[in-house]
Amino acid sequence: MRQLFLVLIVAFALPAQAALNVLATVPEWAALAQEIGGDRVRVASATTALQDPHHIDARPSLIARARNADLLLATGAELEVGWLPVVQRESGNPRIQSGQPGYFEAAGAVRMLDVPARLDRADGDVHAAGNPHIQTDPRNMLAVGEALAARLAQVDPANASTFRAGHAAFAERWRALIKRWEAQAAPLKGVAVVSQHKAWAYLYDWLGLREVAALEPKPGVEPSLAHLALVRDQAATSRPRMVIRAAYNSARPAEWFAREAKVSVVVLPFTVGAPEAADLTALFETTVQRLLKGL
Amino acid sequence: MKHASIGMLAALGALASFPASAADADLQSLRDEIAQMRKSYEQRIESLEKRLVQAESTSTQAKAAADKVATQTARAGEGKANAFNPEIGLNLQGALTKTTRDPATWTMQGFVPPGEPDEIGPPRRRGFTAQETELTVSANVDPNFRGYLNLALTPGNAVELEEAYFQTLGLGAGLTVKGGRFLSGIGYQNEIHPHAWDFADAPLAYTAFVGNKLTTEGVQVKWLAPTETFLELGLEGGRDNSFPGGARNKSGTGIGAAFAHVGGDVGASNSWRAGLSYIATRPGGRSYEGVDGTGLATTVSFAGDSRTAVADFVWKWAPNGNAKERNFKLQGEYFRRTEDGSLRCSERDTSGACGGAAGITDRYRSAQSGYYLQGVYQFMPRWRVGYRHDRLDSGTPSFGPTLVVADLPQLAPFKPTRNTVMVDFASSEFARLRFQVARDTSRGAGRTDNQVWLQYVMSLGAHGAHKF
Secondary structure: OHHHHHHHHHHHHHHHHHOEEEEEOOHHHHHHHHHHHHHHEEEEEOOOOOOOOOOOOOOHHHHHHHHOOOEEEEOOOOOOOOOHHHHHHHHOOHHHOOOOOOEEEHHHHOOOOOOOOOOOHHHOOOOOOOOOOHHHOHHHHHHHHHHHHHHHHHHOHHHHHHHHHHHHHHHHHHHHHHHHHHHHOHHHOOOEEEEOOOOOHHHHHHHOOEEEEEOOOOOOOOOOHHHHHHHHHHHHHHOOOEEEEEOOOOOHHHHHHHHHHOOEEEEEOOOOOOOOOOOHHHHHHHHHHHHHHOO | OHHHHHHHHHHHHHHHOOOOOOOHHHHHHHHHHHHHHHHHHHHHHHHHHHHHHHHHHHHHHHHHHHHHHHHHHHHHHOOOHHHHOOEEEEEEEEEEEEEOOOHHHOOOOOOOOOOOOOOOOOOOOOEEEEOOEEEEEEEEEEOOEEEEEEEEEOOOOOEEEEEEEEEEOOOOOOEEEEEEEEEOOOOOHHHOOHHHOOOOOOOHHHHHHHOOOOEEEEEEEEEEOOOOOEEEEEEEEEEOOOOOOOOOOOOOOOEEEEEEEEEEEEOOOEEEEEEEEEEEEOOOOEEEEEEOOOOOEEEEEEEEEEEEEEEEEEEEEOHHHOOOOOEEEEEEEEEEEEEEEEEEEEEOOOOOOOOHHHOEEEEEEEEEEEEEEEEEEEEEOOEEEEEEEEEEEOOOOEEEOOOOHHHOHHHOOOOOEEEEEEEEEEEEOOEEEEEEEEEEOOOOOOOOEEEEEEEEEEEEEOOOOOOO
16 A cells, blocks of 8 residues: 555656646746746746736636646736636645745736725726736846746755756846847837727836826726727827737727827737747837837 | 056156166066056956946846835735635626516426526516625635635525535645535536526526526535646535435435536637536425316425436637637537436325325336527627527326326426527626527417516626636
8 A cells, every 4th residue: 555655656746857837827927937947847828928818718728737737827916816716726736726835926026006096996907906917027027037936946946056047047138138128218218108908007117108098998998989089189189109009909999099199009019929029038129129110 | 546546657657758768678667567557457447347337237126126125015015904804796686577478377398397496597577676696705714725605685585595615725636625505516507607697597408407506515526637638527415405306304415416527728719618417316205386187286296316417518719719809609518317216196185186185106207308509709899699599308207007197287298499699798897788588488389488688797896707
């Protein structure tokens, strides 16, 4: 009996030794984990860049993946509240439950913007902890990366030095890149823009863009014609230079507004995996270039 | 220090420019000295430049430091007293219904009436009606358990305990155990709460075979296989206080259910789940009030084996998996129930087909089946249309040796059908308004009922994540 037990333990422990199974809710954290963990991690993302991370089904395939995950990377700040709790519960996997080392929330490592002063669903789909789209500021990648490297080391102590080295190499390269992007994006400082969804608070904070209006009347509420017309009328005085939407957003509201207000539409990748955003570097490279083109 | 070195450099420069009257050797040593000093200055300038570069890049570092302080303060603020309070949610549902026949006369011809009617089946009242109001409370109990409560406040001013259970969070090895009263894991729609349904009422098959929903009061053990493809096996055991069980006084398990579900993705745009379930129970005296062949009021009660098999599948499509714009959901379930046991028929009167007050006990065997198939299409954000087809087959029950089908008109064979069309509008994911029309032949041939619904579903407060 005891031998059988040993065999079972070995059988279960073996696959875990090969590489750490990491399940990220969104592609940006999957990409970051890959940068830091290299071949010591096997990373999968629950969503793609073309999906709205607020509205994902707790699909059977996600539950099956969560079952074998050693580390679950989430954004937190209620971004995944509509589906992740079901995936965690149904997985029957004790490692990735909230409060365990195997559950990591990126939002815990950065300063949140747009934290609402009051919580009322009359204000739309508000997040109590603040705007969850933290990945649009590359400086947040450094903060999240540092916390993530420490967490990877905690979950898989055998490879701790690898994760530390992986993070150090990433951070050095990333700082240089941020400097370059900041230099390139200098002309964007103070430029007035209109967003389709309030998804870019961190990007604007980084580059100094000014959001003068959003096409969604309330966060998560689809743009209505009446509201679009209102934003168009406001544009006469606020004079935005461009309207910004994510690759996963519907194209129509931004296009309508661009036509009416005679501004350019800028489609930003929003996350890794969108067209021309194969990895983290390309994500910000494309973001900066497209913004500059929209001027 | 810097000024001093510049002064020294100037002095040396002056020295170097002296007329060439000094000895060659002295000159050479001076030149060497100057070269050395130049080298050391170049090194210093280089190091200063490096520091400058570092100072420039600290805009990133400064942000990181400021953010760290800010996040720590924010974390500290999270320790509010209500952080430990459970999540509380409320679902308000109500409807305006119009039916061509009196809802009080509703029966499902050919089928045993499925227990006490509730608000989630066929319309019970006409006109304005508040449907069930669901109050949910849930929270993690400790690192190992989660607790969940769902109370239904009925329009009849009663409080019904819909669900009250605990669930394990981290048993490991893919195992999850649930205990208490909960919606059984059989089929597909059974575990979904009415506020998340795509139509205003339950499919006919659910009404006929499990009384709109199967609730287990007992224990459920689920195991998720460690495979890439989703494979889940479950076992349930509990008391049989809901249809098709009932009225058995017994220690141990009164109803048992087993289910298996598989599922996966096909590309980025499609996902599916299919399953097989089995419900076994042995009602001890499941009874209904009816009439016999001559119209006399009778009480009919069944005791014996009741076995139900369910096959379910659901297919969801959304372009690139982004359901926000457009999506389609195809869902169908097939039920088949066989019952074998004794049927006791008695009357208040002294005479009649059922043998009067003394009653007649006879053998009863039946095999009944039914299915529904529905498709719901979201053609633009917030707007959906759906069609559902219901069909049941009562089969012909066999009695013997005394009773005949004609003695029990309720069980005379019939094949009820219903066609339903709905359109709904969601102003957000928390509020939905629905218009639904149905043509229902459950009452029997020539007694078609046309039903019109105008329904609202509103969700307040913490709103738990939905299942697939």
